[in-house]
Amino acid sequence: MRDISFTLNGGKVKVITDPSSRLLDILREQLGLTAVKEGCGEGECGACSVLKNGKLVNSCLVPMGSVQDTEISTLEGIRDTDEGKCIIDSFAESGAVQCGFCTPGMVMAAAALLREIPKPDEMQIRKALSGNLCRCTGYNMIINGIQLAAKRGDGIW
Amino acid sequence: MVKSFMPRTLTEAVRIRKETGAVPIAGGTDLMVRYRSIAGTLPAFPWPVMFISTIDELKGVSLEQDTVVIKAGTELSVVSESPLIHQVLRDAVCQMAAPSLRNMGTLAGNICNASPAGDAVCVLYALNAEVELATEKSMRRMPLSDFITGPGVTELRSNELMTAIRIPELKSAVSFYKKVGTRKANALSKLSCTGLLYTKHNKIVDMRLALGAVAPVVVRSVELEKSVYGMSRTEFSTYENELFQLYEKLIVPIDDQRSTAEYRKSTTCSLIKEFFRIVKEELS
Numbered sequence A: 001m002r003d004i005s006f007t008l009n010g011g012k013v014k015v016i017t018d019p020s021s022r023l024l025d026i027l028r029e030q031l032g033l034t035a036v037k038e039g040c041g042e043g044e045c046g047a048c049s050v051l052k053n054g055k056l057v058n059s060c061l062v063p064m065g066s067v068q069d070t071e072i073s074t075l076e077g078i079r080d081t082d083e084g085k086c087i088i089d090s091f092a093e094s095g096a097v098q099c100g101f102c103t104p105g106m107v108m109a110a111a112a113l114l115r116e117i118p119k120p121d122e123m124q125i126r127k128a129l130s131g132n133l134c135r136c137t138g139y140n141m142i143i144n145g146i147q148l149a150a151k152r153g154d155g156i157w
Numbered sequence B: 001m002v003k004s005f006m007p008r009t010l011t012e013a014v015r016i017r018k019e020t021g022a023v024p025i026a027g028g029t030d031l032m033v034r035y036r037s038i039a040g041t042l043p044a045f046p047w048p049v050m051f052i053s054t055i056d057e058l059k060g061v062s063l064e065q066d067t068v069v070i071k072a073g074t075e076l077s078v079v080s081e082s083p084l085i086h087q088v089l090r091d092a093v094c095q096m097a098a099p100s101l102r103n104m105g106t107l108a109g110n111i112c113n114a115s116p117a118g119d120a121v122c123v124l125y126a127l128n129a130e131v132e133l134a135t136e137k138s139m140r141r142m143p144l145s146d147f148i149t150g151p152g153v154t155e156l157r158s159n160e161l162m163t164a165i166r167i168p169e170l171k172s173a174v175s176f177y178k179k180v181g182t183r184k185a186n187a188l189s190k191l192s193c194t195g196l197l198y199t200k201h202n203k204i205v206d207m208r209l210a211l212g213a214v215a216p217v218v219v220r221s222v223e224l225e226k227s228v229y230g231m232s233r234t235e236f237s238t239y240e241n242e243l244f245q246l247y248e249k250l251i252v253p254i255d256d257q258r259s260t261a262e263y264r265k266s267t268t269c270s271l272i273k274e275f276f277r278i279v280k281e282e283l284s
């Protein structure tokens, strides 16, 4: 067991855990942040996506030993910001959410994309979402949601 | 529960490696998957581990004289964006896994994993890459093709860490890279092919061909490559069929869950022919 300190959604946190434990489990079980989901547990579905130092990562593959002194943000950290609200509202209006299991990961992937490319074209959106699976929507509505967010959020990214 | 370490400097990491033999985890995109257990429990690593992704000294891309030096812990997404790195490697890396995995995974991880299907490995073979290995007291370098000795087997010693990948400068060569997988993202290759060509006055100065996932290690034959040096288009056209048959003999794939030996062989053969077509085109 080790003390591991990092920044979570803007605030400092310290957890005591085995450095081999997965960020996904620590977020859900110890820190009560349950937006992050476990789909496959092996890097293929993106349901567990979070940002680590601003970059999209799969929290099911991140051992806590790699989290020391980093900045982690989850859906809970962005949903009430202008960016988060813009993406979430655009998703809702575009019908981008059905069962919702993939949605937290999709929103994080969308946020990572829009911060880097505020006006992405369709190919850039498809590439940015290529590690996030959705078994309900058929993807087109999610892509529409991101296009709407890009249009509406002009200036906030 | 296995012992684990969180070194923050390279010095600390090689000392821990020597004292405990702890296995390094960089991006974890191979190891965290291979040793995963049921949700909520620890991965079942069979040996002590150390997490090296927070060591800053192991990150970055730079130019040393004519050699591009990629520190071992540099994430694949950084590799794919670095203007110092040859486009063929950047293109191949862009086709690996998905954006989130490229933000975690490293070239050193792809190399040390030593899968015959490692996408970056195939291109790095063609680029004559060398690996740099450090212990507490010493440092050595060796060609990547000597470092990987079989599927999952490397020359890495139990007290060593890979610290960098070194790529010698390549004159403005024509490059060819094809990866064949089940889908575009998150699919390991069924096979891959890297070709490089450098011509001068319509003669071949340098030609390289590396084939992934069609033998226990990446296939590259420097002997066959040298046999075309100096050839003109007419000479290459006359020799082409014989050369193709020599390459065909080196392709000895297996059946596995991703593909069949037959598919791998026939598709790789088509890609070699396509590369030869490009060679002829460049020579005219």
Ligand SMILES: Cc1cc2nc3c(=O)[nH]c(=O)nc-3n(C[C@H](O)[C@H](O)[C@H](O)COP(=O)(O)OP(=O)(O)OC[C@H]3O[C@@H](n4cnc5c(N)ncnc54)[C@H](O)[C@@H]3O)c2cc1C
Pocket: A042, A043, A044, B023, B024, B025, B026, B027, B028, B029, B030, B031, B032, B033, B072, B073, B095, B096, B097, B098, B101, B104, B105, B106, B107, B108, B109, B110, B111, B112, B113, B117, B118, B119, B120, B156, B160, B161, B162, B163, B186, B187, B188, B189
């Ligand atoms: C969903 C998914 C899709 C994937 N798609 C692809 C793909 O398209 N193409 C492809 O080639 N691979 C793919 N991979 C495999 C993997 O992402 C790559 O092999 C990646 O490059 C591994 O890097 P890593 O840093 O994450 O490795 P890790 O898991 O951290 O380590 C892998 C091995 O390298 C060793 N190692 C790492 N760094 C060092 C070092 N500095 N010194 C000594 N040893 C070291 C480790 O001990 C371990 O044995 C995929 C994986 C997943 C989960």
Ligand code: FES
Pocket: A037, A038, A039, A040, A041, A042, A043, A044, A045, A046, A047, A048, A049, A058, A059, A060, A061
């Ligand atoms: S749960 Fe992490 S990628 Fe599927």
Ligand code: FES
Pocket: A096, A097, A098, A099, A100, A101, A102, A103, A133, A134, A135, A136, A137
């Ligand atoms: S909405 Fe159900 S998985 Fe995407």
